[in-house]
Amino acid sequence: MEVPMLRRLLTLLIIVVSGLVMTVAHPKQISKIPESLQNMANIRVPVPGRISAGPPTAEQLTAFAAEGGEVVINLQSFEELQDIPEASWAAEANLDYFHIPIASGDDLTREAVAQFDQIVTANRSRQMLMHCGSGNRVGAMIALRAAWHQGATAAEAIALGEQYGLASLKPRVESLLNE
16 A cells, blocks of 8 residues: 555554544533534534634633533734633633644644644643634644644645634745655
């Protein structure tokens, strides 16, 4: 069997097994957009247990926790968060909160993606909300993680990123994947 084909099969197997582990770990797994979160900007559930969206309100974080949510990864820049106490909101809702500031495509570094990978991997069996201003940076980080840390091809990584919201950063991600 060719190495690229074997690599694709291994990537698919990892995704399937991860999904099975999450299903066993969470009987009340978020697999569609909960009614309580319908008005969250650009919300989507690309895979069970993962929500990608724009920035949440305090009420939406509380609703996410009530739906079984456990982890928030915020990819907004420091400038976007001025006067927004999201870390406090997450703490009040008993959510684990992580912030990796991504202001532009220039911040899509291997170091930032490695940090993102560590957080997602460490919390892989937990319900997770990943957000930025629109979902675009979430999709970019997901795509780069898939390629750089999970062995996905560039095409597979881009397709996965688009499921999470990758849009205007797609050319930058493609460029990084071709370096």
